[in-house]
Amino acid sequence: MADIVVVYHSGFGHTRKVAEHVAKGANADLIAISETGDLTEAEWEKLNAAKAIIFGTPTYMGNVSWQFKKFTDATSRIWYNRGWQDKIFGGFTNSASPVGDKGTTLAALQTLASQHGGIWVSLGQLPSNTKAAQPTDPNTLGGSVGLMVQSPADASVDEIPQGHLDTAVAYGQRIAGITGRFSA
Numbered sequence: 001m002a003d004i005v006v007v008y009h010s011g012f013g014h015t016r017k018v019a020e021h022v023a024k025g026a027n028a029d030l031i032a033i034s035e036t037g038d039l040t041e042a043e044w045e046k047l048n049a050a051k052a053i054i055f056g057t058p059t060y061m062g063n064v065s066w067q068f069k070k071f072t073d074a075t076s077r078i079w080y081n082r083g084w085q086d087k088i089f090g091g092f093t094n095s096a097s098p099v100g101d102k103g104t105t106l107a108a109l110q111t112l113a114s115q116h117g118g119i120w121v122s123l124g125q126l127p128s129n130t131k132a133a134q135p136t137d138p139n140t141l142g143g144s145v146g147l148m149v150q151s152p153a154d155a156s157v158d159e160i161p162q163g164h165l166d167t168a169v170a171y172g173q174r175i176a177g178i179t180g181r182f183s184a
């Protein structure tokens with residue numbers, strides 16, 4: 001079983017693609033929150049056993065999807081028993097607009113990790129924000145709290161900018177590296 005688990009919701013597949021890239025970088029297992037906002041008992045056990053948990057959700061109406069919020073509230077039993085205390089956490093969101101209130105979503109993910117007494121891993125990448133920046137460059141959205149990805153409203157799952165997916169892989173690698181240092 002992997003030390004790191006990416007738990008995410010995706011309504012239409014775009015956030016799933018991002019989750020796959022974060023997981024590739026982190027060598028993590030993936031858990032998809034169902035369309036009813038639920039996990040299986042085995043999936044909960046996998047999260048409980050992980051050294052690091054990475055949260056992922058699309059931004060819907062300026063915040064996490066309702067399925068992700070249902071998952072969030074379902075962690076309250078674990079919160080009460082301090083089951084995730086001192087785990088490492090990260091998070092990402094994907095939405096249609098370059099801004100699109102993704103920052104509010106990332107703040108919600110960071111707050112969830114903090115409620116659990118976790119150690120939050122920031123994005124840790126400089127922005128590509130000069131006139132010469134290209135969609136293939138890393139972190140063109142200039143995130144810092146966590147990973148931000150833009151899937152333009154008319155973009156298929158296969159049209160997410162490559163730079164955003166490369167940024168996702170690098171964030172996964174960063175979380176894996178930090179998890180390794182804490183586990184040594």
Ligand SMILES: Cc1cc2nc3c(=O)[nH]c(=O)nc-3n(C[C@H](O)[C@H](O)[C@H](O)COP(=O)(O)O)c2cc1C
Pocket residue numbers: 009010011012013014015016058059060061062063094095096097098099100101151153
């Ligand atoms: C109900 C709903 C609300 C949305 N709200 C936002 C929003 O607040 N900001 C934004 O930039 N995009 C918004 N979008 C666009 C989605 O974030 C975007 O299509 C995203 O890629 C969907 O990810 P998914 O395919 O994993 O569900 C919204 C889409 C839906 C369906």
